[in-house]
Amino acid sequence: MSQATNQSWGGRFSEPTDAFVARFTASVNFDQRLARQDIQGSIAHATMLARVGVLTE
Structure with a gap:
């Protein structure tokens, strides 16, 4: 194996792995921990935009 097995594609x-790909995917584990809050924030933002008439339902 040329890559560490802690990468999802390891082995x-x-x-x-290209250096750009390694940098781009370095935060995936952290991003997964934030996913729920990110989705909740996106839903709240879309709800607000709908309430003020920027978005339609």
């Missing part, structure tokens, strides 16, 4: 590819 599946023979080439090393």
Whole structure:
């Protein structure tokens, strides 16, 4: 294996992970922990936009 197994794709590819991909995916575990709050915030924002007439239901 050329990559650490803590990556979701660890061990599946023979080439090393591109540096950009490694940086781009570095926060996935943290992002997953924030997902619920992010979704709740998006729903609240959309609700407010609908109430003030920016969005229609």
